[in-house]
Amino acid sequence: xxxxxxxxxxxxxxxxxxxxxxxxxxxxxxxxxxxxxxxxxxxxxxxxxxxxxxxxxxxxxxxxxxxxxxxxxxxxxxxxxxxxxxxxxxxxxxxxxxxxxxxxxxxxxxxxxxxxxxxxxxxxxxxxxxxxxxxxxxxxxxxxxxxxxxxxxxxxxxxxxxxxxxxxxxxxxxxxxxxxxxxxxxxxxxxxxxxxxxxxxxxxxxxxxxxxxxxxxxxxxxxxxxxxxxxxxxxxxxxxxxxxxxxxxxxxxxxxxxxxxxxxxxxxxxxxxxxxxxxxxxxxxxxxxxxxxxxxxxxxxxxxxxxxxxxxxxxxxxxxxxxxxxxxxxxxxxxxxxxxxxxxxxxxxxxxxxxxxxxxxxxxxxxxxxxxxxxxxxxxxxxxxxxxxx
Amino acid sequence: xxxxxxxxxxxxxxxxxxxxxxxxxxxxxxxxxxxxxxxxxxxxxxxxxxxxxxxxxxxxxxxxxxxxxxxxxxxxxxxxxxxxxxxxxxxxxxxxxxxxxxxxxxxxxxxxxxxxxxxxxxxxxxxxxxxxxxxxxxxxxxxxxxxxxxxxxxxxxxxxxxxxxxxxxxxxxxxxxxxxxxxxxxxxxxxxxxxxxxxxxxxxxxxxxxxxxxxxxxxxxxxxxxxxxxxxxxxxxxxxxxxxxxxxxxxxxxxxxxxxxxxxxxxxxxxxxxxxxxxxxxxxxxxxxxxxxxxxxxxxxxxxxxxxxxxxxxxxxxxxxxx
Ligand SMILES: Nc1ncnc2c1ncn2[C@@H]1O[C@H](COP(=O)(O)OP(=O)(O)O)[C@@H](O)[C@H]1O
Ligand SMILES: [Mg+2]
Numbered sequence: 001x002x003x004x005x006x007x008x009x010x011x012x013x014x015x016x017x018x019x020x021x022x023x024x025x026x027x028x029x030x031x032x033x034x035x036x037x038x039x040x041x042x043x044x045x046x047x048x049x050x051x052x053x054x055x056x057x058x059x060x061x062x063x064x065x066x067x068x069x070x071x072x073x074x075x076x077x078x079x080x081x082x083x084x085x086x087x088x089x090x091x092x093x094x095x096x097x098x099x100x101x102x103x104x105x106x107x108x109x110x111x112x113x114x115x116x117x118x119x120x121x122x123x124x125x126x127x128x129x130x131x132x133x134x135x136x137x138x139x140x141x142x143x144x145x146x147x148x149x150x151x152x153x154x155x156x157x158x159x160x161x162x163x164x165x166x167x168x169x170x171x172x173x174x175x176x177x178x179x180x181x182x183x184x185x186x187x188x189x190x191x192x193x194x195x196x197x198x199x200x201x202x203x204x205x206x207x208x209x210x211x212x213x214x215x216x217x218x219x220x221x222x223x224x225x226x227x228x229x230x231x232x233x234x235x236x237x238x239x240x241x242x243x244x245x246x247x248x249x250x251x252x253x254x255x256x257x258x259x260x261x262x263x264x265x266x267x268x269x270x271x272x273x274x275x276x277x278x279x280x281x282x283x284x285x286x287x288x289x290x291x292x293x294x295x296x297x298x299x300x301x302x303x304x305x306x307x308x309x310x311x312x313x314x315x316x317x318x319x320x321x322x323x324x325x326x327x328x329x330x331x332x333x334x335x336x337x338x339x340x341x342x343x344x345x346x347x348x349x350x351x352x353x354x355x356x357x358x359x360x361x362x363x364x365x366x367x368x369x370x371x372x373x374x375x376x377x378x379x380x381x382x383x384x385x386x387x388x389x390x
Numbered sequence: 391x392x393x394x395x396x397x398x399x400x401x402x403x404x405x406x407x408x409x410x411x412x413x414x415x416x417x418x419x420x421x422x423x424x425x426x427x428x429x430x431x432x433x434x435x436x437x438x439x440x441x442x443x444x445x446x447x448x449x450x451x452x453x454x455x456x457x458x459x460x461x462x463x464x465x466x467x468x469x470x471x472x473x474x475x476x477x478x479x480x481x482x483x484x485x486x487x488x489x490x491x492x493x494x495x496x497x498x499x500x501x502x503x504x505x506x507x508x509x510x511x512x513x514x515x516x517x518x519x520x521x522x523x524x525x526x527x528x529x530x531x532x533x534x535x536x537x538x539x540x541x542x543x544x545x546x547x548x549x550x551x552x553x554x555x556x557x558x559x560x561x562x563x564x565x566x567x568x569x570x571x572x573x574x575x576x577x578x579x580x581x582x583x584x585x586x587x588x589x590x591x592x593x594x595x596x597x598x599x600x601x602x603x604x605x606x607x608x609x610x611x612x613x614x615x616x617x618x619x620x621x622x623x624x625x626x627x628x629x630x631x632x633x634x635x636x637x638x639x640x641x642x643x644x645x646x647x648x649x650x651x652x653x654x655x656x657x658x659x660x661x662x663x664x665x666x667x668x669x670x671x672x673x674x675x676x677x678x679x680x681x682x683x684x685x686x687x688x689x690x691x692x693x694x695x696x697x698x699x700x701x702x703x704x705x706x707x708x709x710x711x712x713x
Contacts, residue, residue, distance in 0.1 A: 209517070211516060211517040211520065212509065212513055214513065283492065284487060284489060285492060285493055285494055285496075287448065287493075288487065288493040288494075288495075288557075289495070290448055290479075291446055291479055291484065291485055292510065292557075293475075293476040293477065293478070293479035293480045293481065293510050294476070294506065294507070294510055295476065295510075296472070302498075302506075303498075306497060306498075307496065307497055310497075380497070381497060382496075382499075382541040383497075383543050
């Protein structure tokens with residue numbers, strides 16, 4: 001497994017180099033040589049202009065420029081943003097990235113999980129009325145034109161019903177006298193979700209060797225209760241108690257975009273899970289599981305769904321890349337000031353350093369997501385894991 | 391009667407298909423005593439697997455049991471709720487499936503797949519107890535304990551099959567059904583597996599229902615056999631009797647088409663024709679169209695029913711000639 005991970009890691013690094021080179025060449029190929037538009041950008045003071053020329057080696061031949069770009073990349077030096085001068089792209093990304101990460105990791109986890117759950121139940125209840133209707137609903141949300149759907153959601157839940165805010169990620173009025181910057185709250189939120197998911201993971205890992213199913217369920221329940229009380233304690237004591245109000249504001253703004261993207265994104269997973277699981281249910285080992293006298297739930301979850309998970313994860317790996325275009329669309333519609341919006345702005349404003357930096361970072365994100373998905377796939381399928389070990 | 395473990399009476403089952411009903415099990419009765427091994431033999435497609443599945447109440451969704459009773463240890467299985475059946479399965483009756491190669495879930499370790507069944511039926515066992523028991527069972531079927539930690543695709547076909555036998559024994563069933571357990575294996579391994587099953591059965595005093603299309607194998611394995619043709623039992627009796635004194639023409643044909651297990655060279659005779667389609671209702675003897683004796687000895691128009699011609703030796707009435 002370790003060898004496999006290292007191998008995949010090096011593959012990832014190579015792909016990343018290729019990605020950097022190609023994205024540089026693409027930017028270079030923008031008609032009229034985008035770099036020359038530097039000269040025309042009135043926002044840029046002369047000293048920054050000089051620095052940029054130097055930093056990017058704009059007076060050098062292409063090959064050296066690419067080299068320089070890669071070196072600069074690893075130094076974290078992208079020059080200056082034209083539009084936000086004197087802020088650097090790194091600075092801007094550090095501000096925006098957490099917002100996008102937060103929204104889209106939650107959306108992806110929720111969408112994958114609900115999709116898998118729904119698909120599993122659909123396959124199990126094949127032929128029932130509820131199965132038919134939910135399948136039709138999933139096909140609709142799988143094929144619907146996403147921007148239209150997102151706007152409809154925004155119109156209905158945000159405007160018509162007025163349940164959710166119409167966009168942005170906070171209500172500015174609430175933050176006027178806030179002792180915290182919004183980023184700080186964001187980091188707290190991210191840290192909190194990361195740690196709680198990790199602890200949750202630990203609870204499941206440590207209880208999986210309990211032999212009696214009854215005791216295992218109780219142990220897990222107990223673990224969840226402990227975690228929940230820890231979380232409550234965290235938000236009611238010390239500094240977090242003060243941050244709570246602001247964190248809640250951000251969380252509230254996340255609900256509608258999360259819900260909308262989830263609705264669209266879960267359907268693909270649900271439909272695929274349904275089909276693969278219906279195939280798996282015909283397999284011989286399902287009959288063995290039934291003959292062993294296992295409970296319906298255990299046959300469904302442990303035998304059928306567990307095996308059906310493999311192709312679903314594969315397809316999920318391939319859709320991870322849509323996080324990028326998805327984030328541009330979603331963030332524009334819900335005016336969520338994240339990486340997607342930053343890319344859009346940078347491209348529209350021809351802010352080349354910023355655009356390149358954001359692209360590279362999203363590239364890294366996609367690669368990392370891929371990497372994680374790949375590793376977990378190998379973890380899920382012993383046939384791959386063992387092949388990888390030898 | 392001396393402790394009858396399994397008692398099947400007048401069992402009839404058909405599959406509901408678009409072309410009509412497939413009568414896979416027609417009015418079948420037999421019984422198995424504890425410790426006894428019972429063989430079910432017949433050409434492929436005659437309904438052997440259907441009988442086996444019905445015994446576990448695991449028949450496919452499109453099947454309908456029209457009549458009959460299955461009593462296991464005095465308890466009626468037909469009509470039992472899924473939850474009650476779960477308690478009976480594996481605990482009292484377990485099965486080694488036909489094509490047991492695919493009986494293992496590819497993504498779960500062998501040991502865990504066995505322990506999972508033990509957890510269900512012995513919830514109070516500790517993990518250690520379960521592991522020890524599995525090791526013991528593995529030893530019994532000639533496997534190493536370390537197999538527990540392997541995934542199915544890491545084992546050879548023969549090893550998988552041995553592990554399946556260990557799996558079938560894991561919850562101390564009273565009776566095991568082995569449905570052509572050696573079909574997918576090569577000949578040498580087949581022999582080993584048969585010996586393993588026989589050994590384990592003797593050692594644990596289990597009852598066994600051994601299903602095969604190969605009457606030679608059945609002869610080695612069983613005390614009593616039933617010959618099945620087109621969904622019905624046409625002859626049933628102590629194995630020795632059937633071999634020494636086969637009465638039904640189909641039994642004789644089966645025996646003639648098999649090289650003798652006792653080593654004397656017998657002439658191989660193959661049966662002409664095909665088994666009848668189970669969709670068509672047949673009145674009278676279903677074997678009649680292929681029967682070499684239909685003109686001479688038999689009475690193929692007689693409605694099928696078993697008569698006892700010697701102690702414990704039953705045969706279809708058609709073969710008894712005109713009365
Ligand atoms: N689910 C099913 N639906 C319809 N027909 C079936 C089904 N399962 C088996 N059959 C038919 O029932 C007959 C008996 O099959 P089976 O019990 O598998 O025979 P055997 O095990 O003796 O080879 C065959 O004709 C087979 O085609
Ligand atoms: Mg069969």
